[in-house]
Amino acid sequence: MTLELTRVDYTLLGLTSPQCMKLLPGAGSKGMQKVVVGDHEGIVQLFSLKKGEIQVAFKTLPGEKITRIQLGGALGTIQDKIFCSSKNEVRGYTKKGKLFLGFETSLTELIKSMHVSGSDLLVAGDHVYNHYKDCKDANAFLCGDKINDLISLNVEKYHQLVPILACQDRSLQVLDQSSVCQTVTLDSSPLTLHLYHNNGGDLGDHILYGTEDGTIGLLQISKSSCTTKWIIQSEKHKGGVLSMHCYDMTGDGIPDLLIGRQDGLLEVYSMPTDIGEDNQPPLERFSYSCNESVTSVQGGVVGNTGFDEVLATTYTGWFFGLTTGVIEKQVSGDGGDLNSKIRLSNDDKMKIIKLRAEVEELEQKVMKECEKYQSSTQEDSPGFSTIPFLSxxxxxxxxxxxxxxxxxxxxxxxxxxxxxxxxxxxxxxxxxxxxxxxxxxxxxxxxxxxxxxxxxxxxxxxxxxxxxxxxxxxxxxxxxxxxxxxxxxxxxxxxxPIKLLSLHTRCHEFDPSRSYNVLTLKGAFSLAEMHAWVSFCLPEVPEKTPVSQHAEFTFISTFLGTMLNCSYGKGEAEFKSDNISTISILKDVLTKEATKKKIKLDISCNINDDSMISVINLLHPKIEFYVNLLKQVTLLEALNDVETHDNNMSGCLSAEYKQILHNQHEILAQYNKYPGYLDRLKCAVVDLYVDWFKFKGINVKPKIPLLTDALNNYSLDLILSFFNNKVM
The missing domain is CATH 2.60.40.4060 (Reeler domain)
Structure with a gap:
């Protein structure tokens, strides 16, 4: 079943942060709902729509930027209390606009994430998480990496509070009071967390997550275990997931999954009826691109009674809906001008007259301000010019x-x-x-x-x-x-910043079966100094120095597939990589940084001869694929000429050439998708060759032209003979 939704623009608000728009529960299953939004100007407003016009229930004065809005209330009751965070303060409003909570937390950082569950308030900044029970400190936790979002399992169903932190180091940290009881590793950094079906499922322990690379997954989490139910892998470079919500848009009685992405994509997925052992992922039913970051997405009834909508806010402040209602214009079949063709009701005519009057009033105001500015910039006036700050x-x-x-x-x-x-x-x-x-x-x-x-x-x-x-x-x-x-x-x-090893990314699994080269450094450096040096070389390293006495990070090259393990503490560091070029870069930079601080280093390198062969074998499938792809692209022009000028000759082509002609669109698309990829691989082999023999004390730069010719006429045996120093 494919959804048909139509966009309706409602209003333009101020700049919004992720998850700063919520819909209050309505009266009945299809009753009209009110919308609460907080923006960067610090304004929190609750409004509804009546006959297409905004009806504001309450609106606060400007203040500090609103970073998060959550709905809460006593457990077992309707969750219609509004909680908003700004700076390090949490305020609570009733749906009538009465301020019932003004709580300044003990958080030294700005509140970036917030979750409310009954009398439990969970807040987090970039690195610090705090738990308050009835506005009193209960638990706290210092995270080693940036916290992107937080949530807790459904207390009513799971019968205990289990906070979960989404961290930048590609992990979910499951907390037991003030300590980590379980770490769930992911392939990408999680940006947002949401309860499955908005309530955690039957047991309250099912969590949806969205990542930086656009992946969406469902996990069943407890304090001691985690099971992956399904994963929707990101395709076509979709943006990161900023917001999620569950709402039945298809009318089958099962809540659908609504997704808002950083690249402006809005999606609706139909959930499987059963999340048992088959682990079937949701199916995409609808997608829409608004060309702006979708900061919040909700499902509900706002514009018209009985018509479901996907409501969304964008970064620039647009609030719009994708409605199931049909927006029609009645057009007569007779002649005449355009106005005579469109039959408008009296209400529509009054709206148009009112809008025209508002536009004229705004045009006059703009004209007056322009004249005022122009007169202020004349030579005989004091003059002024201000540069506005734009977020x-x-x-x-x-x-x-x-x-x-x-x-x-x-x-x-x-x-x-x-x-x-x-x-x-x-x-x-x-x-x-x-x-x-x-x-x-x-x-x-x-x-x-x-x-x-x-x-x-x-x-x-x-x-x-x-x-x-x-x-x-x-x-x-x-x-x-x-x-x-x-x-x-x-x-x-x-x-x-562009790092020295910019194409390396964090991973959680270290493959011990590979052949590694080892670089060991010893000297009078501290853990903080070595951490700063590693951060200078590699991306995705936490800003803050680890609180422990020892740090260990594992990276994988997104380009070559080689691995790097960094293990260091006070006075000693060890780096393992199957790519000798990575070791060479680290050795040169770390030595240079230590020299700047006049720190004497004891350096030792253990070169594994098998690592060279393993890296060449790792690159061989990629090089062979792109060499064949280049040959096919080169042949295509000639084959197309043959087919165009001599149809009889085209029938005599071999099966291989016919296959190339048949798949020419896919071949060209693959070739244009990664321009220059083969040249990059060849450069990586040349660097590997130079660095390999540099550690052996041999200068092989005069042989680079021969190696380049061998790469142009690629053969695995010939390349291996170069590295084995058999080609003179």
């Missing part, structure tokens, strides 16, 4: 499938252009969703600028995505100059 939501993350970085920029107003500048060589790749025109400028060789490119955006573009390909072994900074379409002209700067 920008930006994020840069590594896409594991493509081994490229995605840079997302979203501004509260239209973007005029974005200038990208970097002091390290970077490659900008095309993004299908972008309508912006990119132009590259020549960099001055006397400066350290290696990239200079401008994206000129189309009208009313508030969100821009950029794909950036990096090269390991070089570190620097990517700077974005974001210019909005406003007067006076101004821009804001954003800096994004």
């Amino acid at each position: 920008i939501s930006d994020k840069m993350w590594l896409c594991k499938e493509d081994a490229v970085y995605m840079l997302s920029l979203e501004v509260q107003t239209a973007i005029d252009n974005v200038l990208l500048k970097s002091n390290v060589p970077l490659t900008l790749l095309d993004v299908e969703k972008n309508s912006a025109v990119v132009s590259h400028s020549t960099c001055d060789p006397l400066t350290d600028c290696k990239l200079l490119a401008t994206y000129r955006c189309q009208m009313n573009t508030t969100r821009l995505e950029v794909r950036v390909r990096t090269n390991e072994g070089q570190h620097g900074t990517l700077i974005a100059y974001i210019t909005p379409l406003i007067q006076p002209k101004c821009c804001q700067l954003r800096h994004y």
